[in-house]
Amino acid sequence: MPNTDPLIALRTSLAEQLAALRGVPESELPPALLDISVRRVGQAYYVCPSSWEQLRHEEGGAGRPVPYWARPWPSGVGLAGALYDDPPPAGTRVLELGCGLALPSVMAARAGATVLATDGATDAVAFAAHVLALNDVVGEVAHVDWSTHGNALVARGPFDLVLAADVLYTRANADAAAELFPRLVAPGGRLLIADPNRAGAAHFLQHFEHETEPGKDVSIHTLRFG
Numbered sequence: 001m002p003n004t005d006p007l008i009a010l011r012t013s014l015a016e017q018l019a020a021l022r023g024v025p026e027s028e029l030p031p032a033l034l035d036i037s038v039r040r041v042g043q044a045y046y047v048c049p050s051s052w053e054q055l056r057h058e059e060g061g062a063g064r065p066v067p068y069w070a071r072p073w074p075s076g077v078g079l080a081g082a083l084y085d086d087p088p089p090a091g092t093r094v095l096e097l098g099c100g101l102a103l104p105s106v107m108a109a110r111a112g113a114t115v116l117a118t119d120g121a122t123d124a125v126a127f128a129a130h131v132l133a134l135n136d137v138v139g140e141v142a143h144v145d146w147s148t149h150g151n152a153l154v155a156r157g158p159f160d161l162v163l164a165a166d167v168l169y170t171r172a173n174a175d176a177a178a179e180l181f182p183r184l185v186a187p188g189g190r191l192l193i194a195d196p197n198r199a200g201a202a203h204f205l206q207h208f209e210h211e212t213e214p215g216k217d218v219s220i221h222t223l224r225f226g
């Protein structure tokens, strides 16, 4: 008899996509990547590895990068909340950069926006697709690292609304973002940056006129492009 446990079906589907995107057999995926939970924050559900610490440990042991994508950070949750309170009009072309688990994209898609959620980590892209599906909204996902795929992403644009939550945590990221992000926004469009008041964000923002909704834990910066 087929197994109808939805968590097992989710795990099976994720395992196929994660392995395909990594270009490895499923047996080589770290166990903590597939030990998953479905959780809720605010108005959205998400699926993520159950233990971020264990995944970080396993990825570190394999010489892979820290899986920053694998937990919802306060900035992503805060930006999702802001979009829930003030949703984009239906049909808005939305791009999320460094989406991780893509909660802001869920809110934009729920409002009827056309959403492309992207991340430089292939694992994030597979999870983001499942988070969109879990919330019963339609959106595209793509593997996009700004350092290598910037021009290809510009060619897919422009976008009316570009979203980025907690992606300016290194100086290199902030410099790459300052060069790329404005090229992605359509004339009259907006870039929303949610950030936990990091130095990298201050470095990025000094290049642009912006409005800030300050917060103790998360500030949201709006940049408008003529």
Ligand SMILES: C[S@@+](CC[C@H](N)C(=O)[O-])C[C@H]1O[C@@H](n2cnc3c(N)ncnc32)[C@H](O)[C@@H]1O
Pocket: 068, 069, 070, 071, 072, 073, 074, 075, 076, 077, 097, 098, 099, 100, 101, 102, 118, 119, 120, 121, 124, 144, 145, 146, 147, 164, 165, 166, 167, 173
């Ligand atoms: C701290 S996490 C934030 C995740 C999510 N936005 C949130 O707030 O919950 C940073 C995210 O940016 C992504 N990222 C970092 N550098 C990137 C780059 N150069 N290109 C694309 N994504 C990048 C990481 O893979 C990760 O998902």
